[in-house]
Amino acid sequence: MDDKSSGSIDIEFLHRLVRELDIGRFFHIAAEGLATRLSADGAALIVREEPGRLRYRFFHGLPARYQSLAAYAFDDRLGVAGAALHARQPILITDYAASPYALPEYVESGLTASLCSPVMADGRVLAILAISWFHVPRRLPDPDDMRMIALVTDFVGAALHRYHTEQRLRELAMHDPLTGAANRNLLYDRLNHAMTMAIRRERLMAVITFDIDNFKMINDKLGHTMGDALLVEVRQRVQDLIRVGDTLARLGGDEFALLLEDVSRYGEIEAVIERIRQALRIRWGTAALQIAVSISLGYTVYPVDAGADQALLHNADIAMYEAKRAGGHRGLLFTHAMALAAAHKGDLILEFGRALERGELVLYYQPIVEISTGEIVSAEGLLRWHHPVHGLLAPPQFMGAIEHTYNSLKLDAWVIAEALAVLARWQGQGIFKKLHINLSTSSIENHRFCETLRRTLAASSAAIDPRYLGVELVEWSTIQDIESARALIMDCRALGISVALDDFGTGYASLQHLRSLPIDSIKIDRSFVSELAREPADRILVQSMISAAQAFGIEAVAEGIETKEQNQLLIAMGCIYGQGYLFAPPLAEEALWVDAIP
Structure with missing residues (x-):
């Protein structure tokens, strides 16, 4: 591009600009073209790096003493650049040292004249294009020059906007949009x-x-x-x-x-x-x-x-x-032992889904008795899995694998259907005893138990009295979401179903739950019962649980009674109900009522 002789717009120069995609090379082409046209020494791009601050980003054709200010950041109200930014229009200074915008470091660098033009996109000033002279300009920019400067500045604005957009896209591709952390x-x-x-x-x-x-x-x-x-x-x-x-x-x-x-x-x-x-x-x-x-x-x-x-x-x-x-x-x-356990858990999840379809699940029943007489008053339904390879499995061997999976909800539905079918058979034989079933943590979290129960009752052809159904909630899982547990208990009570808090004493602030949860009974955890004869501290704890339950009008059931000594101690403490191997192990349905039919 010739000096002034090319007063019109240089098409080849603009073609070079629009074909260049790299922001650095793009600016150098733009700066070289404008500097040549205006007989200037070079140009710089000054960007708005942060609110209230300007910083030099690109230089072209400027002396080393000026480029030494490359990392210089300054208040956006200072200098010719600051004036152009706030005026939102180009500002030309022909005698820099004498201008009100002069900054000492630039005077020392030898800057004699400056033209600053705001670079805009989307109505915002993104940067300042600064054209610099380190000699007295031979001529001033005329209207054709200013039109070219405005056009090139628009091109720079579009390129800078694209650059910022690409940066933002790269940022989104590598960072989480909510937290800003890496993805x-x-x-x-x-x-x-x-x-x-x-x-x-x-x-x-x-x-x-x-x-x-x-x-x-x-x-x-x-x-x-x-x-x-x-x-x-x-x-x-x-x-x-x-x-x-x-x-x-x-x-x-x-x-x-x-x-x-x-x-x-x-x-x-x-x-x-x-x-x-x-x-x-x-x-x-x-x-x-x-x-x-x-x-x-x-x-x-x-x-x-x-x-x-x-x-x-x-x-x-x-x-x-x-x-x-x-x-x-x-x-x-x-540890690698964890990896083996995780692989086994994954296998169990797949196998358990098939177990539901193949009828490999069954309920066993452990009597709950009046401990002073041994009379059966109710029974707890205990899940067992007839595994084709590993034999009869109890819940601790597989429940950890399926808890919080879709299979746990399917299991709850199976247990409800099986319990209602069992109650129908019992009541058909004239046995009106309560059956307690255990609910998974998922039942509390998903609020579906009573809905599933209502649906199963409605679909049953037998007339079943749901008052003979009881549910047991593990205390630890209950206190993780106390409000959901309370809502579930209220739904159960509305259906006439009693609610027991299982493994009582193992959770934080256990006695407080007697007051805050509308339960019907507590089941004192076997870990307290097993040491009754040897540990005075456990006797004190069990006695306090029984006394507190009685004070609130709640039944107390002792779990894991295995010896006559434990049973006699519990009777002396005022406990009325219990279960354990002293009375009977978990039994198949056909064995439960052999000696208990009235």
Whole structure:
């Protein structure tokens, strides 16, 4: 492009601009073209980097003493650039040193004249295009020059807007939009690099996964907006605890992963885990409702665990779920024994779905008796699985695998249908005894038990009195979501179904639940009953449970009675009902009433 002789717009110059996609090269083409046309020494692009601040980004054709100011950031109210930004129009200064906008560092650099034009997109000023002279200009820009400057500035604005958009898209592709943490894609990218560096440096690297215990309850009780806010809070608290080079990622839902690089010993990892665990032991909610928050963590260490990237995350996940199964609010290191157990659990989930279809499930019945006479007053239905390979399995051998899966809801429906069929047979034989069934944690969380029961009763051809059905809720699962448990108990009572709190005494603030939950009975956990004869402390605890139940008009049933000595102690304490091997083991239905038919 010639000096002034090309007063019209240079089409070839514009073609070069629109064909260039790299923002750096694009600016150099634009700066070179304008500087040549205006006989200037060069140009710079000054960007709005943060609110109230301007910073130089690109230079072309400027002397080294000027480019030394490359990292210089200044208040957006200063200089010719600041004046052009706020005026939102070009400003030309022909005697820079004498202008009111002169900045000392630029006067010292030899700047003699400056033309600053705001770069705009979407009605916002994104940057300032600054054309600079370090000699007295031979001529001033004329209207044709100003039109060219305006056109090129528009092109720069479009290119800068595209650049920002691409940056934002890259950011979204690599970061979680809610919390701003890295996402799975960025985590894998950094994990692969960290694995390479761990081998090269002969250092350890830890992969930690964690999630919020009972996050579903937090969402249900406080709403998803408060749940999302908690996820943001988790990210901020953890980010504050880790080093700049560590990576925190959100994997989805309430699950996060943390990559700790350049670690020398296990103690460093354990210290980070403990700091995170304590930092997230908070209460969350509103003034009206606060919920205790805790997390469960699992971790694995490379290259001790020599898995690939996804295998490391998977192994950390296995450890995390073991931590949750152990009660939550803890961190566990992955072991290969965990992997074997997880594989077995996966097999059980698949097999259990088939067991429901193949009729491999059955209820056994353990009598509940009046302990002073041995008379059967009711029975507890206990689930058993006739496994084709492993034989007769009790719930502790498989329930951990299916809890919180769709199979647990299908199991509840099966237990309800089976219990009602059994009651129909009993009542048809003139046996009007109550049958107690156990509910899973999923029944409390999903609020479907009474709905399923009503539907099953409606579909039954037999006239069944539901007052002879009782349900048992495990105390530990009940206190995890006390409000949902209360709603379920009220629904049951509306149907005439009694409710017992099972494993009583094992949960926090057990006696308080006698007052807060509208239950009909408690079942004193066998761990207290088994030591009655040897432990004075257990005798005091059991006596207090029985006395409290009586004070609230609630029946107390002692579980796990195995000796006559235990039975006599319970009778002396005022306990009326119990069950255990002293009276009868769990029996098949046909054996239960052999000696009990009135």
